[in-house]
Amino acid sequence: MPDAHRITLEVLRFQPEGPEAPYLQSFEIPYTDDMSVLQGLQYVKDAVDGSLTFRWSCRMAICGSCGMMIGGVPRLACRTFLRDLAPGPVRIEALEHFPIARDLVVDMEDFVEKLPKIRPWIVPAEPRTMEEGEHRQSPAQLARFESLSHCINCLLCYAACPQYGLDSRFLGPGLSALLLRYDEDSRDAGREARMTVARSEEGVFGCTAVGYCTEVCPKHVDPANAVNRAKGEAAVGWLLSLAKRGE
Amino acid sequence: MSAPRTYTRDMAGWWRRGPFAGYLAREITCLAVGAYGLLLLTGVLRLADGVDAFARWLGVMRSTPALVLQAVLLAGLAWHAITWFLILPRTIPPVIVAGRRVPSWAIQAAGIGVALAGAIAVVVAGSKALAP
Numbered sequence: 476m477p478d479a480h481r482i483t484l485e486v487l488r489f490q491p492e493g494p495e496a497p498y499l500q501s502f503e504i505p506y507t508d509d510m511s512v513l514q515g516l517q518y519v520k521d522a523v524d525g526s527l528t529f530r531w532s533c534r535m536a537i538c539g540s541c542g543m544m545i546g547g548v549p550r551l552a553c554r555t556f557l558r559d560l561a562p563g564p565v566r567i568e569a570l571e572h573f574p575i576a577r578d579l580v581v582d583m584e585d586f587v588e589k590l591p592k593i594r595p596w597i598v599p600a601e602p603r604t605m606e607e608g609e610h611r612q613s614p615a616q617l618a619r620f621e622s623l624s625h626c627i628n629c630l631l632c633y634a635a636c637p638q639y640g641l642d643s644r645f646l647g648p649g650l651s652a653l654l655l656r657y658d659e660d661s662r663d664a665g666r667e668a669r670m671t672v673a674r675s676e677e678g679v680f681g682c683t684a685v686g687y688c689t690e691v692c693p694k695h696v697d698p699a700n701a702v703n704r705a706k707g708e709a710a711v712g713w714l715l716s717l718a719k720r721g722e
Numbered sequence: 723m724s725a726p727r728t729y730t731r732d733m734a735g736w737w738r739r740g741p742f743a744g745y746l747a748r749e750i751t752c753l754a755v756g757a758y759g760l761l762l763l764t765g766v767l768r769l770a771d772g773v774d775a776f777a778r779w780l781g782v783m784r785s786t787p788a789l790v791l792q793a794v795l796l797a798g799l800a801w802h803a804i805t806w807f808l809i810l811p812r813t814i815p816p817v818i819v820a821g822r823r824v825p826s827w828a829i830q831a832a833g834i835g836v837a838l839a840g841a842i843a844v845v846v847a848g849s850k851a852l853a854p
Binding site: 571687689699 | 726727728729730731733736737739741742745749809811812813814815816
């Protein structure tokens with residue numbers, strides 16, 4: 476590796492078959508100015524310790540696989556550069572608020588189980604045949620949810636949310652944003668079912684407006700704003716349902 | 723086959739870390755807002771008891787311990803107000819003016835500006851009303 480500097484990665488490691496608790500292991504690696512933390516970890520896996528386990532795929536902040544705590548901050552390893560963390564050492568840990576499955580891989584079963592509850596798909600208001608053509612949507616209608624649709628399910632917002640860490644029954648920032656993404660879509664008619672989830676005990680009212688989820692979001696989804704907008708919609712929906720019952 | 727063992731980290735001391743310490747400082751200063759509200763409510767109740775009762779209450783409020791308490795409450799209230807407006811863009815629906823979303827900094831600046839102007843107006847009006 477020509478013109479390489481050196482930096483130490485302090486990686487939190489855990490193996491189900493190994494010691495009871497996670498432990499730190501240091502790796503001093505060479506790096507160049509264009510190397511990301513992900514590439515640093517790949518160097519360790521390829522050249523130093525093949526047992527180091529972490530998730531990755533696209534290497535360009537699209538797949539959302541390589542979320543981890545870097546220097547105590549939830550970040551994507553592929554878009555965090557080692558040059559910005561020099562001289563180190565760089566502490567790398569699995570995403571907070573999730574059980575560690577192995578090394579930097581978390582068990583995201585809780586998120587995956589909750590996902591279908593918010594119906595993350597368009598529930599059409601009326602069936603439409605191919606002959607009837609596509610659902611039309613104006614730029615203004617698209618603008619209502621477009622930024623929310625940028626979510627890549629990287630879970631950084633969950634690692635930034637102390638309310639989720641304290642009580643994982645909370646729906647959390649990412650799913651609340653996704654819930655609002657479909658609710659705000661002019662083609663969708665699934666609002667009532669989603670609002671039942673939003674106003675439940677584990678719904679959006681578990682948010683206390685810490686706001687850190689928005690700061691760490693790599694796609695500028697602004698989940699804190701989404702959760703609080705969903706709170707308003709859930710409250711209005713509840714009042715309307717009361718009014719309907721009174722009729 | 724049983725699922726492999728996982729490890730769940732505890733959250734001891736989470737509130738001492740940077741972003742969360744700021745959040746908790748915002749939350750805890752709501753006590754200063756409540757306490758100052760109660761202080762003002764006491765004044766209103768003394769006013770309802772008559773001019774003499776209100777004058778005695780004003781006297782107590784001008785004592786050194788009461789002034790120190792008010793200074794502490796004012797600091798807490800100011801911090802709460804500023805941080806409340808800083809989080810405001812994340813808690814309200816997007817504000818659209820002339821087809822464009824108003825940026826967060828404009829909402830924050832407008833909120834803090836209006837709160838500051840209101841506070842100055844109250845201080846000026848109160849000073850004139852209570853001038854001997």
